[in-house]
Amino acid sequence: MMKFHIIPKPQSFTVSGGEAVFALDDMLNFQVGIGCKNAAKDLSDFISKVFGFDPMGSGSETVSFELDRTGKDESYRLSVSEHQIQIKAHDEAGAFYAVQTLKQLLLQSKGTLPALQIDDYPVCSYRGFMLDVSRYFFTVEAVKLFLDAMALHKLNVFHWHLTDDQGWRVEIYSKLLLAQIGSQRAYTNFGKTPHGGFYSKADIEEIVRYAHERYIKVIPEIDSPGHVVSAIAAYPSLSCFNRQLDVSTHSGIKNDVLCVGKESTFSFMFDVLDEICEMFPDKIVHLGGDEVPTKRWKLCPDCQRRMEELGLTDEKGLHAYYINRLASHLTEKGVQPVMWYDESSDNRYNSDIIFQYWGQKDVPDGLTSEANGERKVISSRSDAFYLDLPYGKINLKQTYENDAFVDGFEKSDNLLGAEACLWTEYVPSMAKAGYCTFPRLGAFSENVWTEKKNRDFKEFLAGLKAYERLLDTLPFDYASKKQAMPWPLRKYGYLLWFERRKLHWQGLHNLIDDRKVEKEAENRI
Ligand code: ACM
Numbered sequence: 100m101m102k103f104h105i106i107p108k109p110q111s112f113t114v115s116g117g118e119a120v121f122a123l124d125d126m127l128n129f130q131v132g133i134g135c136k137n138a139a140k141d142l143s144d145f146i147s148k149v150f151g152f153d154p155m156g157s158g159s160e161t162v163s164f165e166l167d168r169t170g171k172d173e174s175y176r177l178s179v180s181e182h183q184i185q186i187k188a189h190d191e192a193g194a195f196y197a198v199q200t201l202k203q204l205l206l207q208s209k210g211t212l213p214a215l216q217i218d219d220y221p222v223c224s225y226r227g228f229m230l231d232v233s234r235y236f237f238t239v240e241a242v243k244l245f246l247d248a249m250a251l252h253k254l255n256v257f258h259w260h261l262t263d264d265q266g267w268r269v270e271i272y273s274k275l276l277l278a279q280i281g282s283q284r285a286y287t288n289f290g291k292t293p294h295g296g297f298y299s300k301a302d303i304e305e306i307v308r309y310a311h312e313r314y315i316k317v318i319p320e321i322d323s324p325g326h327v328v329s330a331i332a333a334y335p336s337l338s339c340f341n342r343q344l345d346v347s348t349h350s351g352i353k354n355d356v357l358c359v360g361k362e363s364t365f366s367f368m369f370d371v372l373d374e375i376c377e378m379f380p381d382k383i384v385h386l387g388g389d390e391v392p393t394k395r396w397k398l399c400p401d402c403q404r405r406m407e408e409l410g411l412t413d414e415k416g417l418h419a420y421y422i423n424r425l426a427s428h429l430t431e432k433g434v435q436p437v438m439w440y441d442e443s444s445d446n447r448y449n450s451d452i453i454f455q456y457w458g459q460k461d462v463p464d465g466l467t468s469e470a471n472g473e474r475k476v477i478s479s480r481s482d483a484f485y486l487d488l489p490y491g492k493i494n495l496k497q498t499y500e501n502d503a504f505v506d507g508f509e510k511s512d513n514l515l516g517a518e519a520c521l522w523t524e525y526v527p528s529m530a531k532a533g534y535c536t537f538p539r540l541g542a543f544s545e546n547v548w549t550e551k552k553n554r555d556f557k558e559f560l561a562g563l564k565a566y567e568r569l570l571d572t573l574p575f576d577y578a579s580k581k582q583a584m585p586w587p588l589r590k591y592g593y594l595l596w597f598e599r600r601k602l603h604w605q606g607l608h609n610l611i612d613d614r615k616v617e618k619e620a621e622n623r624i
């Protein structure tokens with residue numbers, strides 16, 4: 100009997116009898132119920148691309164789609180019987196996910212299927228993938244390919260990291276210099292050539308539409324008050340001491356951040372967020388908030404005055420004040436704010452901000468349900484779900500086995516799910532992006548989709564060859580099993596990589612800049 104390997108593994112899968120009862124042919128008959136058009140089109144496109152014919156006939160083999168509103172959100176039942184594939188789903192997304200499963204069945208069986216039944220639903224409602232397009236710009240076509248890959252993996256949230264020190268990638272009409280100046284850097288870590296690019300509003304609209312056709316929500320991230328050198332390069336008055344900076348050429352944590360003392364910083368950011376909210380209809384916006392050194396704030400008279408007015412005794416409080424004001428601006432508009440959170444973060448943030456945890460290992464005590472009440476959390480634990488890290492640091496097994504559901508959250512509705520992040524400081528091409536992302540995204544998808552009791556890493560590995568055939572339907576590279584698996588010597592490769600990264604981080608840039616600012620501050624006082 101044929102053994103199928105579906106990734107992510109369905110919750111229940113039974114094959115009854117080994118004989119083929121269904122054979123795909125070019126007369127395949129589609130019966131498409133209300134709400135199933137996208138699912139049917141996706142199947143038709145796939146058959147056309149992979150099997151080489153447009154199945155729009157009226158033959159005896161039938162595939163039917165129907166929403167029955169029973170079962171869990173995003174669930175589906177896929178049954179194959181004599182000359183018939185039947186898809187019954189709770190909702191549109193469920194029907195679409197049935198098609199993703201069917202694609203793998205058809206690929207592995209070359210179009211002939213035995214009688215079978217699959218009942219399936221996801222364990223996490225939030226199954227995210229983040230792409231950093233700031234460190235390297237990815238074209239609209241490239242972003243669409245990532246969305247195609249997300250759909251194949253039944254992922255449903257695209258987190259778009261649109262701004263960072265190395266590039267501002269979204270057009271804002273009321274602040275045109277952000278994209279015009281902030282999207283261009285003089286040279287890159289690799290190649291030492293100029294690099295740039297940004298998305299117009301039309302580009303954003305196209306991508307959001309493309310995502311929605313695949314039941315993927317789009318969360319834009321406008322990262323602040325740190326990681327903003329590209330914005331300061333365009334508008335120096337955003338910084339403490341009005342610093343004239345170039346868009347960063349190197350990665351690393353920059354000491355130049357937004358001046359939180361000046362009221363003009365807030366009106367600037369509110370304008371930006373207002374336009375962002377208009378562009379992104381899913382009503383979730385990521386505010387960033389990660390890695391914010393307080394060196395400038397400590398020296399800046401405006402920031403210090405603000406702290407005094409607020410009665411704050413530490414700069415972390417200033418960070419919370421800043422984020423909370425932006426978050427309230429969003430929630431007043433009915434938009435859900437999200438921010439990065441790690442072990443070193445403060446606990447003074449509005450309780451309705453979703454924390455995206457990016458620390459290592461399990462969620463820290465400060466984040467457990469008891470400590471946080473009803474706070475919602477997404478796990479992007481960086482010892483499992485950071486796709487840019489070398490396989491020597493995060494191998495396939497870790498991505499598969501390190502749970503999104505961690506201490507304190509097993510029985511909690513407050514952990515919405517998890518997100519795999521592709522940071523791109525060291526990902527200058529689609530080839531490298533593919534190598535980093537796959538097969539880890541397969542492991543991740545099973546981590547967030549499949550019940551823990553149904554997951555088995557050995558079985559996942561047994562399906563890797565079939566998974567590679569699925570990936571071959573998209574123009575992505577991927578790491579081989581050998582490259583992705585734990586191997587003791589690989590960690591030395593990782594050490595080399597880490598050293599190179601440290602050199603960039605602690606490059607003279609930061610030191611020279613710090614001296615300059617300290618001098619300026621002294622002269623003012
Ligand atoms: C992060 O990796 N800085 C969120």
Ligand code: ZN
Pocket residue numbers: 338339340357358359360361395396399400401402
């Ligand atoms: Zn300041």
